[in-house]
Amino acid sequence: AQTVTQSQPEMSVQEAETVTLSCTYDTSESDYYLFWYKQPPSRQMILVIRQEAYKQQNATENRFSVNFQKAAKSFSLKISDSQLGDAAMYFCAYNWNQFYFGTGTSLTVIP
Amino acid sequence: GAGVSQSPSNKVTEKGKDVELRCDPISGHTALYWYRQRLGQGLEFLIYFQGNSAPDKSGLPSDRFSAERTGESVSTLTIQRTQQEDSAVYLCASSLVIRNEQFFGPGTRLTVL
Known part of the structure; x- marks a missing residue:
């Protein structure tokens, strides 16, 4: 069965610093997709970044990048130069036939 | 519309009443999903529709929950005889x-x- 684990319920980071959110998953598939979603207090889920498993290169979107380790089934999110607007719940998600979400990490950004 | 819309944004009901929640997906999107999110929790998969295929209902928590989708358009999630434990964001x-x-x-x- 596919499962997604986010072992950090809460994280905090100083403004302008870098923080890494961890995510691991379990699958027997070789071709799948991984996502990080952000959910601010407004509760609107927003896609942050996406990674196709067949691509070895780590995805990057401006200040957001991932460290995708396929063999280790690890998919961490790095946020550089953290901003106050980055404060939110972050969900890791796995998709092959269906979407599976982790339990989320609440990120606080300290001014 | 430009994005996915849902209505109503808030619904307060009494225990035992039925409720209908509506979702308008982005035009052309063949797949549609419903999730439940309890306060401070992650997303709990309920059901998904893919085109004209039979929906995957494996996440529905009880037979009080049902959902329909007409073609590739609007979907409604119905909860019958609501219970306090159904309180959540859908x-x-x-x-x-x-x-x-x-x-x-x-x-x-x-x-x-």
């Missing part, structure tokens, strides 16, 4: 194909008194 998402990023609606906050 999120709808759509995607262009089954393996693609989901676009979420703003959710419906359901409160059962």
Whole structure:
């Protein structure tokens, strides 16, 4: 069965610093997709970044990048130069036939 | 519309009443998902529709929950004989194909008194 684990319920980071959110998953598939979603207090889920498993290169979107380790089934999110607007719940998600979400990490950004 | 819309945004109901939640996906999106999110929790998969295929109902928590979708358009999630434990935010998402990023609606906050 596919499962997604986010072992950090809460994280905090100083403004302008870098923080890494961890995510691991379990699958027997070789071709799948991984996502990080952000959910601010407004509760609107927003896609942050996406990674196709067949691509070895780590995805990057401006200040957001991932460290995708396929063999280790690890998919961490790095946020550089953290901003106050980055404060939110972050969900890791796995998709092959269906979407599976982790339990989320609440990120606080300290001014 | 430009995004996924859901209505109502908030719903307060009395225990035992039936409720209907509506989702309008992005035009052209063949896949549609419903999730439940309890306060401070992650997303709990309920059901998904893919084109004209039979929906995957494996996440529905009880037979009080049902959902319909007409073609590739609007979907309604119905909860019969609501219970206090049904109080949550119900999120709808759509995607262009089954393996693609989901676009979420703003959710419906359901409160059962």
